[in-house]
Amino acid sequence: MRENELIAAIRARIRDPQGVTGIGDDCCVWTPSGPTCLSIDTIVEGRHFTAQATPAQVGRKAAGAALSDLAAMGAIAKGAVVAITCPSRWDGLAIMEGLIAELQRHQCPLLGGDTTVGDTLSLTVTVWGEAAHGRFLYRSGGKPGDLLVVTGPLGGSLASGRHLAPEPRFAEGAWLAGHPAVRACMDLSDGLAADAEKLARASGGGCLLLPTQIPVHPDVPEISDPIAAAMQDGEDYELLAAIAPEHWPNVQLAWPFDNPLCVVGWLIEQNEMQMEDHRGRVVPLAFRGYEHE
Amino acid sequence: MRENELIAAIRARIRDPQGVTGIGDDCCVWTPSGPTCLSIDTIVEGRHFTAQATPAQVGRKAAGAALSDLAAMGAIAKGAVVAITCPSRWDGLAIMEGLIAELQRHQCPLLGGDTTVGDTLSLTVTVWGEAAHGRFLYRSGGKPGDLLVVTGPLGGSLASGRHLAPEPRFAEGAWLAGHPAVRACMDLSDGLAADAEKLARASGGGCLLLPTQIPVHPDVPEISDPIAAAMQDGEDYELLAAIAPEHWPNVQLAWPFDNPLCVVGWLIEQNEMQMEDHRGRVVPLAFRGYEHE
Numbered sequence: 001m002r003e004n005e006l007i008a009a010i011r012a013r014i015r016d017p018q019g020v021t022g023i024g025d026d027c028c029v030w031t032p033s034g035p036t037c038l039s040i041d042t043i044v045e046g047r048h049f050t051a052q053a054t055p056a057q058v059g060r061k062a063a064g065a066a067l068s069d070l071a072a073m074g075a076i077a078k079g080a081v082v083a084i085t086c087p088s089r090w091d092g093l094a095i096m097e098g099l100i101a102e103l104q105r106h107q108c109p110l111l112g113g114d115t116t117v118g119d120t121l122s123l124t125v126t127v128w129g130e131a132a133h134g135r136f137l138y139r140s141g142g143k144p145g146d147l148l149v150v151t152g153p154l155g156g157s158l159a160s161g162r163h164l165a166p167e168p169r170f171a172e173g174a175w176l177a178g179h180p181a182v183r184a185c186m187d188l189s190d191g192l193a194a195d196a197e198k199l200a201r202a203s204g205g206g207c208l209l210l211p212t213q214i215p216v217h218p219d220v221p222e223i224s225d226p227i228a229a230a231m232q233d234g235e236d237y238e239l240l241a242a243i244a245p246e247h248w249p250n251v252q253l254a255w256p257f258d259n260p261l262c263v264v265g266w267l268i269e270q271n272e273m274q275m276e277d278h279r280g281r282v283v284p285l286a287f288r289g290y291e292h293e
Numbered sequence: 294m295r296e297n298e299l300i301a302a303i304r305a306r307i308r309d310p311q312g313v314t315g316i317g318d319d320c321c322v323w324t325p326s327g328p329t330c331l332s333i334d335t336i337v338e339g340r341h342f343t344a345q346a347t348p349a350q351v352g353r354k355a356a357g358a359a360l361s362d363l364a365a366m367g368a369i370a371k372g373a374v375v376a377i378t379c380p381s382r383w384d385g386l387a388i389m390e391g392l393i394a395e396l397q398r399h400q401c402p403l404l405g406g407d408t409t410v411g412d413t414l415s416l417t418v419t420v421w422g423e424a425a426h427g428r429f430l431y432r433s434g435g436k437p438g439d440l441l442v443v444t445g446p447l448g449g450s451l452a453s454g455r456h457l458a459p460e461p462r463f464a465e466g467a468w469l470a471g472h473p474a475v476r477a478c479m480d481l482s483d484g485l486a487a488d489a490e491k492l493a494r495a496s497g498g499g500c501l502l503l504p505t506q507i508p509v510h511p512d513v514p515e516i517s518d519p520i521a522a523a524m525q526d527g528e529d530y531e532l533l534a535a536i537a538p539e540h541w542p543n544v545q546l547a548w549p550f551d552n553p554l555c556v557v558g559w560l561i562e563q564n565e566m567q568m569e570d571h572r573g574r575v576v577p578l579a580f581r582g583y584e585h586e
Contacts, residue, residue, distance in 0.1 A: 024495060025432050026362040026479050027330035027422075036329075037320035038404075040419055042376040044411045069319040083335040083417040111331075114417075118337045124376045124407075124417035126333055129320075139318050186319050202317060 003115045009093050010113070013100055017109050020079075028111035030079060037136055038128040039069035045121040049164060055091045057164040058123065059098025064166035065189070066125035067106055068237045071168040072187035074137045074177025075129035077108035082125050085118035095123070106170060132174035137185035142203030142242035144269040146183055152238040152259040154192055155229035156219030163235035172239055172257055179254070181247030191234040192264065193287040197273050199240060206272040209265035209285060231287035242267055296408045302386050303406070306393055310402050313372075321404035323372060330429055331421040332362035338414040342457060348384045350457040352391025355416035357459035358482070360399055361530045364461040365480035367430045367470025368422035370401035375418050378411035388416070399463060425467035430478035435496030435535035437562040439476055445531040445552040447485055448522035449512030456528035465532055465550055472547070474540030484527040485557065486580040490566050492533060499565040502558035502578060524580035535560055 007023065016022035021029040043049060043062050053061075063080070070077050080103050086092040092115070103110055108127065151172045157163040169187070176182040184203055188195050192214065200207040209231075216226040217236070243251055245266070255261050268274070273285035300316065309315035314322040336342060336355050346354075356373065363370050373396050379385040385408070396403050401420065444465045450456040462480070469475040477496055481488050485507065493500040502524075509519040510529070536544055538559070548554050561567070566578040 021431065026365040027332040027368070027429075029328055029330045029366075029429055031328045032325040035322055035324045037322045038372075038374065038419075038421075039320040040374040040376050040405060040407050040417070042378060042407050042409050042417065044378055044409050047409060047411065072319040073322075075320070079331075081331065081333040081419065083333050085335060085337055085415060112333060114333050114335050116335050116337050116340060118340065118413060118415070120411060120413050122378060122411070122415060124333070124335065126331075126374065126419040128331075136320075136322055138314065 006092050006115055010096050013097065014110050020109065020111065022109065022111040023113065028079065028081065032130065034130055036128055036130055037070065037073045037075050038126065039066060040124060040126045041066040041069065042122060042124040053164055055094035056098030059095040060102040061164050061166060062123035062125050063099045063102035064168055066127045067108065067168040068166055068187045070127055070129040071170045071173040072137065072185050072239055074132055074135065074173045074185065076132045077106050077127055077129045079111045080108050080125060080127045081112040082110065082123060083114040085116045085120065085122040087119055087121055090121050106168060131177065133178035135177055137177050137182065139184055139186045139199045139202035142184035142199060142267045144205055144267050145245055146242035146267045147245050147248050147263050148196060148207060148265045148267065149241050149243055149261045149263050150215065150238050151261060153215040153217035154188065154236045154238060155217045155226065155233045156221065157233055157235040159221050160219035162219055166237040168237065169239045175256065176239065176241050179251060181244045181251050182241050183244060184242035186240055188236040188238050188240050189234060191232040192240065193231040193285060195240055196265065199242065200267055203242065203267060206268050206270050206274065207265055208268050208274040208276065208282065210276050212278065213262065214264050215262045228287060299385050299408055303389050306390065307403050313402065313404065315402065315404040316406065321372065321374065325423065327423055329421055329423055330363065330366045330368050331419065332359060333417060333419045334359040334362065335415060335417040346457055348387035349391030351416065352388040353395040354457050354459060355418050356392045356395035357461055359418035359420045360401065360461040361459055361480045363420055363422040364463040364466040365430065365478050365532055367425055367428065367466045367478065369425045370399050370420055370422045372404045373401050373418060373420045374405040375403065375416060376407040378409045378413065378415040380412055380414055383414050399461060424470065426471035428470055430470050430475065432477055432479045432492045432495035435477035435492060435560045437498050437560050438538055439535035439560045440538050440541050440556050441489060441500060441558045441560065442534050442536055442554040442556050443508065443531050444554060446508040446510035447481065447529045447531060448510045448519065448526045449514065450526055450528040452514050453512035455512055459530040461530065462532045468549065469532065469534050472544060474537045474544050475534050476537060477535035479533055481529040481531050481533050482527060484525045485533065486524040486578060488533055489558065492535065493560055496535065496560060499561050499563050499567065500558050501561050501567040501569065501575065503569050505571065506555065507557050508555045521580060
């Protein structure tokens with residue numbers, strides 16, 4: 001399918017929101033109603049998915065992984081654009097249909113894009129949004145003593161194929177942004193060990209993790225060390241939040257979602273990554289997440 | 294260079310504008326002051342540049358080609374994010390330095406990004422902006438009879454290497470948006486023949502081009518047919534605008550830039566692409582621009 005045909009087929013599948021100019025001009029145009037957050041995210045064949053993935057899965061993953069960044073800010077999605085580099089062996093339209101379906105599931109209009117032919121399938125999705133509850137959640141808002149909580153079980157996403165269907169936690173992110181005791185938040189893409197370090201450092205300190213408290217996903221294979229999997233596998237797309245400890249009981253009681261919020265550690269003043277070992281001693285964190293080369 | 298080192302090196306080279314959150318969180322955050330336009334643009338090794346290009350040229354091209362879409366809307370750049378897939382044989386930091394320099398030349402802050410390792414160098418840049426003069430220029434605003442004008446000479450960009458240094462026409466785009474006689478605009482990336490067709494179709498009709506009136510760039514090699522080169526080579530990044538004919542004398546007189554605006558044809562009601570041949574007869578357009586596969 002030539003570029004022009006692909007674009008025409010995509011345009012036939014979407015409709016622009018009122019007052020918004022989408023695909024077909026040099027830019028898309030919309031009128032923001034307030035502070036705006038935006039993220040860009042790439043997935044590449046051979047690194048984030050393999051040739052065994054279906055086109056619809058690839059499109060869904062590209063959209064879901066990008067949207068997860070908006071969810072982590074406590075945002076509502078307002079728009080997306082996609083750049084696709086597509087070898088002829090892949091069905092570009094089926095990929096785009098998977099991507100559009102995932103965007104539509106989160107009321108996010110596709111407003112533009114760019115198509116290129118290349119040897120390696122690659123999708124880059126830019127998404128933007130506005131605050132669901134009057135403020136955004138940043139990684140940098142945490143304070144020493146804040147409890148670190150996660151919104152769901154971790155680990156096993158690659159082994160199970162769950163990494164192909166990231167579930168952006170929009171409802172949870174919006175709820176957290178609406179609660180004044182929540183001071184920082186991010187989504188878990190590189191594994192709890194690596195991502196907790198990012199949140200801690202952005203907040204100006206370190207953290208202490210409690211390996212035995214981490215909820216392990218049933219997808220973790222039986223042959224794996226469950227705690228190592230939950231700490232390191234990555235691509236969970238659950239949220240990690242820092243909560244003022246004095247308000248934790250209220251937050252826990254008010255939390256309206258099926259998966260309970262689980263405390264997995266807390267922020268500390270020292271610029272160190274620590275954990276409690278199985279005898280309750282504080283030792284250096286013995287896990288690391290997926291580190292990109 | 295590992296991903297974290299590259300990101301740290303980039304952060305050391307930029308500063309966020311006041312009130313804006315840039316690199317380092319799940320999203321960047323800014324407060325738009327009005328309607329916002331946004332574009333995404335990818336360049337890939339082997340298609341948009343070769344291994345002979347310097348890293349700085351690659352970065353500059355990625356930024357310049359994306360910014361050109363904002364210029365064509367009559368916008369001022371407000372922010373950019375970049376996704377880079379970088380094989381180890383390329384110097385990712387030098388690419389990013391070229392990209393940042395080009396953004397800074399147009400007062401556009403780099404506010405976020407994503408880095409991936411891959412076999413083929415690819416950069417996807419998303420840029421956004423706001424209207425320089427109270428309105429955006431669209432491709433769709435043209436009316437039959439409008440004169441088609443270009444802001445500079447065309448052709449030879451690939452042969453000369455000029456395609457590596459696109460010059461976004463921000464000043465010209467802003468001026469055009471500020472003149473009420475200007476009804477439509479786009480930037481020329483695929484060649485005048487293909488791009489005039491896009492503007493004409495978006496405006497609901499066709500156009501008639503005047504091959505002998507097209508300003509030919511001195512970069513066009515002597516062995517080339519100059520008119521074919523100006524019509525088809527692409528990657529000129531000049532602007533193509535549609536102007537109400539009754540106001541053309543005023544526009545031409547008031548135009549403050551060194552390169553004169555050149556009339557290259559006009560829009561017609563019929564859904565056809567036509568040209569005047571060298572005897573002044575109207576015949577079907579015998580040129581086509583670069584068509585993406």
